[in-house]
Each structure stands twice: as C-alpha cells, then as structure tokens.
Amino acid sequence: MSPLRVALVASARFPLRQPFPGGLEAHTWQLATQLRERGHHVTVFGGRGSDPALGVRELPGLPTLSAHARADVSMPAEWFLAEHHAYLSLMLDLARTGRDYDVVHNNSLHYLPVAMADTLPVRLLTTLHTPPTPWLESAVALAPGTSSFAAVSRATARQWRGTVEAPVVPNGVDTAFWTPGPGGGVPVWSGRIVPEKGPVEAILAARRAGTGLRLAGPTPDARFFREQVAPLLGDGIEHVGHLDHTDLVRLVGSASVAVISPCWDEPYGLVVAEALACGTPVAGFDRGALPELLDDTCGVLARPGDVDGLAAAITAAARLDRAAARRRAVGTCSVETMVDGYERRYRELA
Template sequence: MRVAIISPIAWRTPPRHYGPWETVASLLTEGLVKEKIDVTLFATGDSLTSAKLRSICQAPYEEDKAIDPKVWECLHISEVMEQADEFDIIHNNYDFLPLTYSGLIKTPMVTTIHGFSSPKILPVYQKYNATTHYVSISDADRSSDLDYIRTVYHGIDISNFPFNENKGDYLLYFGRIHSDKGTWEAIQVAKKVKMKLVIAGLIQDRRYYEEYVQPYLNDDITYIGCVSPPEKDSVLSNAYALLHAINFNEPFGLSVVEAMACGTPVLAFGKGSMPEIIENGRNGFIVSNIEEMAQRVKDVENISRKLCRETVVKRFSQEKMVKEYIEVYKEIVNK
C-alpha cells in the first residue's frame, strides 16, 4: 500500500517545540514505516523522517515570517494533489483545505479532523462528507452534521516519556498560554493549595499572558517558556500533578496523555474529550471548577503513578494508533 501523509507546514515535522498536528503526523508516519508501509510524507523541507520526504516549503512559516502562509499552504497541498495517482490513499492531517481538491482526484482521501477551529469551516466538511472519509480523534469531538468512519485516539511513543514512580513537589501547567487552556485557572488552584506551579508552553495570546499570567509570577509560580523534548520529559515526569483547567471542549489533549505516560496524574475540567481519557481515581480526576480542582489535589496521593502509565500503554500508544489507521486505510481501499 502506498500512503501519502499530508502534514501542516506551520512547524517542522516533528516539531522542535510546539506543533501537536505535526507531532501526530510524524508519529503516524514513523509507525507506518515500521509496519513496512510505503509512506511519503509531505511536510516542510527541514522535516525529519524515515519515510520518503517531499516538500515545496523549505521552512515552517511560524519560524520564518518571510513566508506567506496562504501562498505556501496552497503550493504545499497542490504538490500532493498533482501527484495523487502515485498513491493508494492520501491521509490528510491539514484541516479542511485539502478537501477542496478531493473531487479533482481519483485517489481516496481520509481526513483526521484534529478539531474544529470554528463552526464557519463546517460547510467544507459538509460538502465532501459523502465522497471522502473522516476520522475523529475523540467521540466528543464529532459534529452531528458529519459521518465518520472511526474514532482513532492519538498515540504517543511511550519510550520517549520516562516513568517516574516518585511524586514531585510542584504542580504543572503544560500547554498554550491562552484563555482556552486555563492558565489563569491553574494559577488560582496552585495559590489555593499553596504549592509551586511550573508553567510551560507557547505564548499564543500575548495580551492574555501580560494580564492574567505575568502579574502572578514569583518564586513559587514560574514560567519556563516553550520547552524542547528533553526538557519536556523532565518537567512532565517530575511533577506532582498536571492541571488541565480548560475553558473549551478539548478535542483530545496530547499533554494529558504524555503526563500520564510519565506517571503524573491529571486534574482536568470535564470538557470535550477529558472524560474519555481520564478515569476518576485511577489516572486523575475530572472536576467542574477551580474550587473542586483545589480540593482534589490532596487526593492525588492515592493515585498509582504506575497505573497512570499502564493506561497510556494500553489505550494511547503509537502502535495502537498506527494499527487502527492501517485498518481504516484497508477498509477505504477495499471499497
């Protein structure tokens, strides 16, 4: 089977720091290669892969501001479509834009919907609903207006996340610095329980950071920036718990799974996919507000860090994700 994987070009595949869609595209690509699938990855020219790499945009547009995103997105996607007949299936990890080419090619396309940035993009998905195939990344992140071939949870390379059976002495916030992700809420929880809080992630909303995060920074509440993979492993594995006080319906949440892989339990607001990932009392707690999250911090003592990791091994491994996508490919091609 010949598979084309379309990865975004906002960041390198895999990303140096931030880039969840590029992370998943990379994990899938490398996993498929291990399964002896003939894979071509369409990504930025500086991407790293054991598959065949094709690129039209040499650097990520988020790292090189001289690159016009719209121009190079169009060139990137057209590069795939103009070579579509070389492949048995095209796997789109680049949102709705590649769908607009799908009626012009014969090669079947499957699109992993990594989340809906806005209801305004739904018309594109609706137009191609009957002629392409959609995979959701959680049951919660499905639109009633669309049909889906399957839900496939993201998987991670568990070997990259060291297990630490010892509880740390700080709470952790790991994710975009944005009101959606609840940075301010995590700070309030840490203040209530009088524990140290480490904040790590990309500042996506500068004004939010300056108004709701920066004023609270001190010796106990620290912002360490956007961390690279080795630093990420350390900060995740040495935490007491991850605080995921989200204010939106999280489609999946890679940082939640990555924390649990290190043995770190997660306290999360019960929005979006969180009830599908977190089992109360086993690998963390689902809560409703800041006060309840603060109350549950002490209960983390009773959670087995070993069980947190076992949950990820069983449900969210790279191998499991790859196996399920191969089944999806076969189902589509056999039609």
Template sequence: MSGILKIAMIAPPWFALPPKGYGGVEYMCSYLVDSLVDRGHQVTLLSSGENGTKARHVRTREVPQGERLGEPMPDVLHAAITRSIVDSLDVDVVHDHSLMGPLLAGERTVPTVVTLHEPVIGEYKEYFQLLGDTVRLVAISESQRSLAPEMNWYGTVHNGIDMNDFRGASRHSDWILFLGQCIPHKGLHVAIDSAREAGVGIRIAAKCGEPAELEYFESEIRPRLGDGVEWLGEVGGRRKKQLLAEASCLIFPIDWDEPFGMVMIEAMASGTPVVALDRGSVREVVRDSFSGIVCDKVSDLPEAIRRAAQLNAEDCRAVVAESFTSDLMAQKYENIYRSAMGEQRSFHL
C-alpha cells in the same frame, strides 16, 4: 485487502516534524508516520522544514511557517504546493491534516482521509460539511464526533504516542505543571489560582508569541507571577519530558471542548497523573481516580491537586499502554485507509 500501503501524509505548514516545541498536530503526525513505516508501509510525508521522521520526505517550504500561525496565506500556498506533489506520487491514499488541503480532494482518483483536530462547530463544521463525500473524516475523540454526528465520519481514532519516548522519574516533585498554550480557554489563570489555593508551586511551560497570547499574558498571567509561580516559556524535547516526569501532576483546566489533548497522554506516559476539568475529551482520556482526577467545577481543583499526589505512576502509564499508543493508532488508521480504498475502487468500476 492486505499488504503494503502507499500513503501520502500531508502535515500542516506551521512546524517541522517532530516539532521542537509547541505543535500537537505535528507530534501526532510524527508518531503516526513512524508507526506506519515500522508496520511496513511506504509513507511520503509532505511538510515544511527538516524531517525527523522515518518517512520519505518532500519539503513544501524551506522554513516552517509557525511565526505566521493564524494567517491564511501560508496554508493556501501549502495546499497549492502539495497539489502538484500529490499528483506526481503513486499512492493508494492521501491523509491530510491541513485546513485548506481537503478542498482539493475531489480532484483525485485516490481517496482522501482527513483528520479533524478542532471542535466541529461553527464555520469549521460548515466547511467540512460542504466538502461532503469528497473526504473521509476521522475524529480524534467521541466527544469531538458527537458535536456533529451527521458528518461524513469514517471512524474515531484516539491520538497515540510511543511509550518509549516517556520515562517516569524516580520520585515526583512537589510542584505541579501547566504545559500548553497561553490562551484563555486553556485556563492558565485558573491553574495558577488553583495551585496557590492548594498550597503548591506551579511551573508554566507555555507557548506565548501570538498577539492574542501576549495580550492574555499581560492582562491575566504576569500579575499572577511570583510566589511559587515560575514562568518557563515554551519548552520541548528533553526538557519537556523531564518536566512531565518530575511534576506531581499536570493541571489541565480547560474551558472549551478539547478534541483530544496530547499533553494528557504524554503526562500519563511519564507516570504523572492529570487533574482536569470535565470538558471535551477529558473523560475519554483520563481514567478518573486512577490516572488522574476529573473535576466538575473550578472550585474542585485544589483538592484534586492534593489527591492526585496519591495516585500510582504505573497505573497512569498502564492507561496509555492500553489505549493510546502510536502502534494502536496506526492499526486503526490502516483499517480506515483500506475501507476508503475499497469504496473508491468500487465507485470507479
């Protein structure tokens, strides 16, 4: 099969595409949608709020539901709204990134591809196992996929970005950057302690608004502020890209099985190396001693911060250009869509 594909892309209900600040899934969806359109396909995006992508847009909610992130009803209502919209569309395939939406896949005559954005463990794993062959699952790293190799996987597609969105600075500053969410498993307290031990300043650009984030901030982060530790809060857009380009390294001291980690490829695309703990997808994304330093234990981080300053910015960018571009991501999803469509047609003969 070849030719133009008609794709319904369902984003989660939490943030507009592209997001103004936090929103890794939404960034990934934005890059994928634009690359698919650039490749000649017809994409209808179903998402909340305004549309900043190249796709045709159907708005599911006037206002994105990010302030209610973690509550069940915004996702339930989003699934109910997208159900009737998808039924009215003439599409070849549905690509769903939401949590509740895949429950409706069994009703459709066209295949539903679902990208999993969380570690495939516990109830999350059980949920997608129960959906069985009504969905075609895509992993965003081999590490994520290895947690449940028996699932109905149709492929592994690393996330990608548009290299043109990220430019390196003429020179790096002497401070390091933490960019992410203010929660324990992202390791912000470890990042601060490691920066201090390495004798460098750290700037913290972190989402911090949910109750669990605020609790962690008050107990572990606020007492560590000052003395070379600068809290910036949540950032996005040009400010985020400027920070990524100017930092001497991005520190990524995670304490969980990270499925991918968009911020790592954003940093490398900016010519900035990544210093990370070896969990989840890190070794798939960061080329150790080339585009960053991968550490086995927390005590290795301070020395890795010092070593990272010697790595070459163009080497960092080369890793992204080779393996993590949005066009490469779109090519791989095209193959998955066509495979799913071919199987679906055979099934209905």
C-alpha cells in the same frame, strides 16, 4: 501484507520538529515515524524548517504579489494567504501525481484538502483534530461523500455528528519514550500558553491548593502571556520555557500532578496521555475528551471553569497511585493502538 504508500499532509504554518509548536505537530511527527518503522512508504508534506529526518516536502509560503494586489482592499492577513496558497498548490499537485500513493491522509486543519478531495485520483482521509470550525464544516457540507474521516476521540466524533460520521482513531503516545518518573515534585502544566488551554485557571487553582506550578510551553499569543500570565508568575509559579520532549519527560515525571485546564472542548489532549505515561496523575476540567482518557484510578476532574474545584482536584490527584496512571496509558493511550487504527483505515480506502 504489502507496505502502503501514504501521503501525509501536515501543517503548512508550523514545522514538524522539536520543541513542537503544539500537539498536532507532535502527533503528525509521531505518526509518520511509526508508519515508516512498520515499513510503509510515507511522504510528508509540511511546513518549512521541519525535522530533516522526516524528509518533508516543504509547502510553499506566501506567493509573490504585485504592489497592486497587496494594496487591494481584499488583501487578507499574510498567514491566511500563505496557508491558502500552500494547500491550493498541494492539492493541484496531488491531482496530477496522486496515483503515486495508495491514500492521502490529511492532518491539517485547513478546508481546501477537504473541499478539493474529489480532484484526487485516490481517497482522502481527514483526521478531525478539532471541534467543528466554520471553514472546515462548510467544506465538508459542500463536498459530501468525497472524503473519509476519522476523529481523535468519541467527544470529537459526537460534535461532528450530523455533519459527518467519523470512526474514532484515538491519538497515542510512545510509552517507551514517555516513561515513569519519581513524582512528588511541584505540579506541572504543559502545552501552548493560550487562553483556550486555561493556564490562568491552572495558576489560580495551584495558588489556592498551595502547591506551586511549573508551566512548560510556547507563548504564541505574546500579548496574552504578557498581560494575563506573566503578572501571575513568582511565589512558586514558574514558566520554565518551551521544552523538547526529552526535557518534558523529566519534568512531567518529576511532578506530583499534571494540571490540565482546558477552557474549550479539548478534542483529545496529548498532554493527558503524556502525563499518564510518566506515571503522573491528572487534575483537570471535565471537558472534551478528558473523561475518555481518565478514570478514577488516575485522574480527578472538576466542573469546567471551577477554579476551587480544580484546586481540590490537585490535592486529591496527588494521592493517586502512579502505577495505575502508567497502566492506564499503556492500556488506552499507546501509539501502537493509534497506528493500528490508521493502518486499518488506510487499507479500507486503498
């Protein structure tokens, strides 16, 4: 089949580069890279400072504003206005140039691409990377039938049902890169250190299990980290910093268990797939998509928010077969399966 011309819309706020700010940026980088390796023509629209190898067309930042506009009572937070300006500019541009592409694939969490989909001369596919949010749900409701959708998990598709039907295209990881490690070491927790990811709950559970814990990830909420996480460090609990993927492979592969402790309905959980690919069993909360990714050969789940249960899960998961975890990743979490799914959706829409 002939190659496709894909416009891939990414985050305007965060760059697509290592160490990745979060799973959404890692996913978009991986998808663009894999599509190009399959011969497709991919144009990425994203944030400033992205990986030069992607050739990202940088979205504009905060517009120049007069002193009067800045002083107006309606002036929002600068990051909000910058994102609004970036996606408004992009959608107006794509309304003029969209025929250069076969499909526009929106991987942002912003409402404007969905709200303005009917201005494009080609179809817009939006991947739902999050549970319903007020802004995005409103845009979907006001522009019915103008966009197509995909959801990253069955759990996310269920949450959106009633607003939109979204076929599931599960996220995936490169199992040739995320390779098995020896295990046996201190459990690991990785991701953005923010309240909804549950780092405090993971630390408390690791303390009760007596295992220690290494946390790896950025700290975008400085106050949360300073007031809630930092006081719990020490005595076997360590924050090792914000690591690139090469260092994360080594860290996750060396751990006996990966602790995944979402305090929200995790839409997918790339950290779960990454851990399994490294042969590291998972102890986690039974929320969001985690039950879809795990079975009893590779993970142990506790009731959401149950720190004692999570401590017991850490102990139990350490006894699981690392080879079974790896098999689970290869069978259900591969990037090849993900890209196959998007290729099918693109050709349906092109």
